[in-house]
Structure formats: C-alpha cells, structure tokens
Amino acid sequence: MITTFRIRRFNPETSPSMPYFQEYKLDTDRADTVLDALIHIRETLDESLTLRCSCRGAICGSCAMRINGHAALACKTKVQAMASERGIVQVEPMNNMPVIKDLVTDMAGFWEKVRQVQPWLQPAGQEPEAEYLASAESMNHLTGVMGCIMCGACVSDCAALEVDERFVGPAALAKAYRFVADPRDGAGRSRLLALNEPGGMWDCTRCMECIEVCPKGVGAMDRIMSLRGQGIQAEVPSTCGARHAEVFADLIYRKGRLDEPMLAVRTFGLRNLSRLLSLLPMVLRAFVRGKVPKTGPFHRAIPGLEKFRRLFQRMEERP
Numbered sequence: 001m002i003t004t005f006r007i008r009r010f011n012p013e014t015s016p017s018m019p020y021f022q023e024y025k026l027d028t029d030r031a032d033t034v035l036d037a038l039i040h041i042r043e044t045l046d047e048s049l050t051l052r053c054s055c056r057g058a059i060c061g062s063c064a065m066r067i068n069g070h071a072a073l074a075c076k077t078k079v080q081a082m083a084s085e086r087g088i089v090q091v092e093p094m095n096n097m098p099v100i101k102d103l104v105t106d107m108a109g110f111w112e113k114v115r116q117v118q119p120w121l122q123p124a125g126q127e128p129e130a131e132y133l134a135s136a137e138s139m140n141h142l143t144g145v146m147g148c149i150m151c152g153a154c155v156s157d158c159a160a161l162e163v164d165e166r167f168v169g170p171a172a173l174a175k176a177y178r179f180v181a182d183p184r185d186g187a188g189r190s191r192l193l194a195l196n197e198p199g200g201m202w203d204c205t206r207c208m209e210c211i212e213v214c215p216k217g218v219g220a221m222d223r224i225m226s227l228r229g230q231g232i233q234a235e236v237p238s239t240c241g242a243r244h245a246e247v248f249a250d251l252i253y254r255k256g257r258l259d260e261p262m263l264a265v266r267t268f269g270l271r272n273l274s275r276l277l278s279l280l281p282m283v284l285r286a287f288v289r290g291k292v293p294k295t296g297p298f299h300r301a302i303p304g305l306e307k308f309r310r311l312f313q314r315m316e317e318r319p
C-alpha cells in the first residue's frame, strides 16, 4: 500500500525557521506502525527527519506525537488504521509544548508540572521499621493510574491547557490523585489545598480528550473529578469551582433543570459585582439570540419533580 506521510517539519537552525509540511511516499505493509514508517523514511528517504523513540512497544512513552490531529503513540498506531481514503497520514509534534525540531518536543514544562504535585509518598506518623505496608485491596483501585507512562499525549491535546498554560494539566493531576488516594499517604489535605488554587483541579473543562487519547487508559479526567469530590468532602476552602459544582447539583435537585442565572449569582456571590457584571455581554447575546425563556430569566421547577428527585436519593444511597 502506497501511503503519503504529511509530516510537519521545523528546524530552528534554518532561516526563516517557520514550520512547514513535507510529504513522503512509502510502500507500507498492513502490519506497519506509524513509527515503523517514520524510521523507514529517516533511514531511506530523509536522514534529517527528527523524531524520538525508544522501546517501540508502547512502554517508554517517548514516541507520542499527533497523528491525524490527535495525540497517540506512533509505535502503537497502525498506518492502515490512520490512512485516509487517499492514503494520507498526517503527523505533527505534540501540542501545548515547544517544538525542538520536527517531531521532537521540549517536555521540561511537562516534568515541571508533574514535580509541582509532589509525586512522592509523604506518610504521616511514626516511620515503620521496614516498609510502609498497604493491603492489595486498598491499592487495587490505583493500578489504572499507576499505568501512566508519562508520554504527554493527554497534555498535548488538553483543551484547558491550550488557553491557559498555568493549568497543571491532566498527567500531573492524575499523578496527584495517585498519591491523594494512596492509603499510606498522609499529606492528602495539603495536596488538595494546593490543587484548589487557580491552575489546579478546578480548571479542567471536562472536554474528555485526555481520556480519548491516553494509550494506557489512565482516565485522567475521571481522576480529576475524584480529586474535586475529595476536595469538597475534605472541606478545603470554597472556590468558584467547588461552589459551581455544589450549586449546580443543588439547583438541579430543587428545580429539575439548570437555572443558569441563579448558578452564576450563587457561584460568584452577590457581593462579587465585578465578576457578575462581566457576564452581562454574554447575557445580552443570549437574549438577542432568543435563548432567554419567555417565562423570564429565572427558571421554574419542572413538573414531576418528585420522581426526578428519586434519582438523587438513589445516588446518595449508593455505597
């Protein structure tokens, strides 16, 4: 099968150093991975093509790149599965991190954010004579998150990071969860307090991309939601993020549907006039586009609310 690889190239040492796409045609086998093809291109067509890889078995995490617009491990992605009808596969470096050359990105910022969550055990109490022990049952739920290979694919495609580089990001937050939920760790509250700050767990927009692209099924977004739940339970100081979640659930319980104006007022607080006023342009746009109900901006409860509330009761009764 002749496949065209459309590869984003960038060399900071050339002038002008602008990224551009270069195409290579290659006869590929149905078993070939994108990494096989890229290595073949480098060995036979263009030795200047720069990429990073090591294990070639989806273990080391070094070959993450964007393939047809989404981050993936090149060594785990079959060419045949990615080739378009016209036999084209587009390959680019990871997003949300600086490009060093061609498909190689600078992951210093990624590691800095992982360090920021203090990814080591901080036990409380007296040091045991031998090891800190935990039962297999109490650790089983952590096996998924411990499977993270730090490839950066989730960070590459994170929608929140794209607009705010202060966001600590899905990989670091999954790592934070790994220690907050470890029964041997004694620093849970201080970890949650740190994650409660701007740039922390409340800045995720729940786009689910980190779940989609993770090659190891770590489920970073689900871990972030668990951290939020633990933060609320531990009563870390209330932030807009935490209030938003609580008020959201309360309004749904009271009215059976979301009451957006009330959600904003209760999340930011009546005294936070500047924040509330900053929403006015959006409210006006909604009004002009007919999105404000005829019954007025504040929504009434839906009929049959009692039946609906049973869902909440069932959720609360769940173990």
Ligand code: SF4
Residues within 6 Å of the ligand: 154, 157, 158, 159, 160, 161, 169, 170, 203, 204, 205, 206, 207, 208, 209, 210, 211, 220, 221, 224
């Ligand atoms: S779900 Fe949250 S953390 Fe995951 S990619 Fe989207 S914004 Fe980023």
Ligand code: SF4
Residues within 6 Å of the ligand: 147, 148, 149, 150, 151, 152, 153, 154, 155, 170, 171, 174, 213, 214, 215, 216, 217, 218, 219, 220
């Ligand atoms: S959570 Fe998944 S995508 Fe993100 S760094 Fe870990 S293994 Fe890679």
Ligand code: FES
Residues within 6 Å of the ligand: 052, 053, 054, 055, 056, 057, 058, 059, 060, 061, 062, 063, 064, 073, 074, 075, 076
């Ligand atoms: S080369 Fe190691 S994960 Fe792809």
